[in-house]
Each structure stands twice: as C-alpha cells, then as structure tokens.
Amino acid sequence: MPHQLTFSQFAEYDAGQTGISVAASLKLNREPVCFQAKIDTGSTNCIFERKIGEKLGLKIEEGLPKYIGTATGRFLTFEREVTLSVLGFDFDILACFAENEAFRKNILGSYGFLMQVKLGLVEYEGKLFIGKYLE
C-alpha cells in the first residue's frame, strides 16, 4: 500500500560529504550567524559551537546547564533561547551551546528541530524534503 507525504520545501545537499549538511542560521535581535549544520536523528538536542553563541552576543554560561552524553563520555552545554532558521523555516528554540571551544560541530537534533518538522530523504541523490509538522 503506497503512502504519500507532502512537503513545502525541497533542498539538495552534497551526498558526497559525511552526513546531511544544510545551511542554517541562529539569531537574536541582531544579524544572524550562518553556518552548516548536520541533521542528526540520534541527537536529543540542537547543539552548536560555543563561538556561534558568542557571535550572537550570548553569555553562554548564563543558560541552563545540560550534559550531553556520547559513546565515550559526556560534555557540558548551556541551553539558550535563540531563533533557528533552516531551509526557510524559523524555530524559536532552546539551543545547547557547548561550553568547550574544542567542540566544533553543529547539530540539528530532536528538541527544537526534528520534533517540529517532517522530513523526506533520498540520500543517494542528496535530496531533502522538509515541511513543518503542524502546517
């Protein structure tokens, strides 16, 4: 039995790179900070580099502390409210900013992103379909 989903946006990503990278930005009330982020269905949270938060003018440690576990240990982040923009959609989210400057990943995880969208993926062709869940 066939199933059909509809998406309001479509994007192509470089399937030759590791993972699904998309253009994203974070903003407060000033200029947005743009970067590449990876969609990660295994991550509970949206997690970003410390320097991105600092570019936004955030004092990272004033956020809500939250540890993020990995296969080999855990690291500290602080949750701050920011507006995340991905493929034309805006989300007012609690984003985790890594305390450690050495953390150099930008992750779009479940809370704040995946829970609010529906995704269609054709990995072989590098095609990503996306729509807001509650549209």
Next chain:
Amino acid sequence: MIVAEKITKKIASLPISVQTEILDYVEFVAQKNQVQEVETETWSEFSINQTTSEAETPSEEIRKKRMNWLKANQAKYGGQFVALVGDKLLGTAQSFVECKDIAVKAGIPNAFVNYLSKPDEEGHLGGW
C-alpha cells in the same frame, strides 16, 4: 431640543426618590463601562504583543525574563514541554504537539513551546 436636555427636563419632573434611583443606575452603568474599556484595552495590548513581536523575534527583555522563568521552574516543570507567553506559563504537556495545542486553544499559536529538561537530565549526541 437635544436628547440630553430632554432627559434632564424629564428627570427633573420626577420625584426626588426616583431621581436618586436613576442617578444610581447611571453611575452603575458608567462604572461598568469603564471596567469593560480597561479589560478590552488590556486584552488587545496582550493579543498584539503575542501575535506580532512575540511571534517574530522576541525582544531581549522577553528572552531574559523567559530564561529566568525556565531556571526558576526547571525543578518543578522539567521533563515536559512548556508553553510560555513571555514569562507566563500557559500550560505543560508530554509532547510538543499537545503543548502547541494548548497555545493554539489559548489563542496564542506563536507562544514559546519547548522541551524543558529536568535539572539532572542528560541529552544524547548521535553519530557525530
């Protein structure tokens, strides 16, 4: 003759006791209307705040208030989704969709709806 003059003339012809009753009634209606005007103004200001500025880019002040609320209430409401308007709690739910529904039913579809972790809750990083 204008209406007000007609009313005044008519009332003046009535006994004092009836005039007093009418005066009490008029004052009561005036006070009631005043209250309704204040309520209407408050609601319309509230609605405008939530459907425009709150929805688009919350001000630094709102974000700051909200962060203070999240910190102060993490122990109480952590582990569920919270719907906030500024730093006022609209409701909580176990899922994003349920919590969003609370906001929609309250007439504030663009309220801040997010998962609030428990104070000691650990998140997980996937394959990266």
